[in-house]
Amino acid sequence: MSSENSSHSPERSLGHSPEPRPEQPLRKPRVAVVFGGRSSEHAISVVTAGAVLRSIDRTKYDVLPIGITTDGRWALTADDPERMGIADRALPSVEQIAESTDGSVVLSVDPGSREVVYSEPGAVPKVLGDVDVVFPVLHGPYGEDGTLQGLLELSGIPYVGAGVLASAVGQDKEYMKRVFTSFGLPVGPYVVIRPREWELVPDGEGDGDGNGDQGRAPGAAARKKIVDFAAEHGWPLFVKPARGGSSMGITKVDDLSGLDEAIAEARRHDPKILVESLLRGREIECGVLEFEDGPRASVPAEIPPVTEHDFYDFEAKYIDSAAGLVPAPLTPEETAEVRRLAVAAFEATSCEGLVRADFFLTEDGEFVINEINTMPGFTPISMYPRMWQESGVGYAELVDRLIQAALRRPTGLR
Incomplete structure (x- = not known):
């Protein structure tokens, strides 16, 4: 045994303790x-x-x-x-x-x-x-x-943020609405046009050989489906990519003459499109954030009508920085209801971390959920951080809470 390891080493026999090693600083995440x-x-x-x-x-x-x-x-x-x-x-x-x-x-x-x-x-x-x-x-x-x-x-x-399933559901507006409906959350009228439908012809107009009708333009069946939807729910319609965001590719269509151009614009972003009827009412948004004891809702915000745009589109959001009202001028009962629905949407889609839930408050006084965003706009002027700022959670704290929630959460099935 070497002298360094012996109980009779000079240091020990003289009663001296070894020099303490300096503590290594903990590595930052x-x-x-x-x-x-x-x-x-x-x-x-x-x-x-x-x-x-x-x-x-x-x-x-x-x-x-x-x-x-x-x-x-x-x-x-x-x-x-x-x-x-x-x-x-x-x-x-x-x-x-x-x-x-x-x-x-x-x-x-x-x-x-x-x-x-x-x-x-x-x-x-x-x-x-x-x-x-x-x-x-x-x-x-x-x-x-x-x-x-x-x-x-x-x-x-x-x-940070939602897992695989919640992210996929939150991105696809069709399946998002299907999940909401299955959980009893109110959604507005819509119709979905899938990619294969652009090659089909309306029932009874094919030649029966399974190859379609060469005399019909591609997309005739899909176009008829939208026209029938408009006949039932009225104009205007909103034509949008089914799996897009930031209001890109969305067109407000006032009549039949603008439909083809709107379809082409939506399909430029996504071969699958969603068509929604106009819901007359106020646009209300609400943020959800995961805390240690579960998800909580922020104060809601309202997107007022934008006079220089047909609707709250990309230019209004990010270029012209049209400002929403935070908090939204709602009654206490309306505020409580939209916060309840926002958390319900978070739970229905198995979200984690954060969500922005978008609603319409209709002229009948009912909230209809339009969609959720699992990674909402997060710039300082974006509505999600602004709603939490008004709720007492500043931008830097918001970022920190999201990181800490992710560090607490295991990967894998949970």
Whole structure:
């Protein structure tokens, strides 16, 4: 036995204790903020990420900004929120802030160690360190719809927000409404046109050989379905992508003459479209946030009519920054009811983390739920943070609560 390990070592025989080793500081949780993506909401995701990066407490967390380009490549980006906003009506992109100028950086996640690794052509992969939680601020398909959530579940990495099922349901407006209906939540009239319906002809007008009628224009059956819906519920109609967001691809159609152009615009974003009738009433929104003891609803907000736009579209939301009323001028009974319905929608779709629920308060005094957003607009001017600010939870605290909720939550079945 060496003298260092002997009970008769000089230090011990003289009654001296060994020098205490300095305590190693605890490693801060590392948060990967993932943003951008392949959907038409790419730019808004970049704007959201800039606000989140600006607000994360750097004394509490290490931060790793990771952007996904419009063609699906993953890249390290500059941690520079000032370059991630809308400037002079110009929208930002991941390509503008990627650290690799040729966009060649590739990232992957090691499922065993949660390490994020990046490599460049001809270079040895470099380990960026353990990632403790991912904050995905992607909007729309290929990010908010359960695809990224599934990847993170496979990798065993905790993440902010809804899981795979809730994300998928929250992205697809048809199935979202079906879930709401099954839980007794009121929804407005709608009709869905699936991609295959564009190639069908109306009943009785085919030639019976199963190949369709070559004399009919593609989409005749789908168009007839919408016209029949309009005959039952009246004009105007709203034609929208079934799996979109940020009001992109939505057209208000006042009569038959504008229908074809509206369909083409919606299908430019999604081959599956949703057509809704006009609900006359007030637009009310309510935020839901997961606390330690369960989900709670914020004070609601109202989106007043926007005089320079047909409806609360993308330009009104993000370019002209049309402001909603927070809190909404509702009676105490109306406020309590919309908050109850918002939490009910959160629970019905098995959401986690956060949700913004959008309603119409009809002229009959009834609330009708329009949709939920599992990763709502999260810029400082967005309604979700504004509603929580009015409810006593500031933007930085909101970000922190979401990260902490994700760190508490295991991956896998739960």
